[in-house]
Amino acid sequence: AGVDYDDVTDTLEREGVQKFSDSFAELLEGISAKRGELVSA
Numbered sequence: 001a002g003v004d005y006d007d008v009t010d011t012l013e014r015e016g017v018q019k020f021s022d023s024f025a026e027l028l029e030g031i032s033a034k035r036g037e038l039v040s041a
Helices: 005-040
Strands: none
Touching: none
8 A cells, every 4th residue: 555645745734734723723822811900910
């Protein structure tokens, strides 16, 4: 058989984008929470 290069690259790209998106959303949530703490202080 062998390795389907297109399938491997598609999977890596999809997973990479999802991980980046999740991390970025977490970062924005943290910034928003910190901003809320500073504004109310």
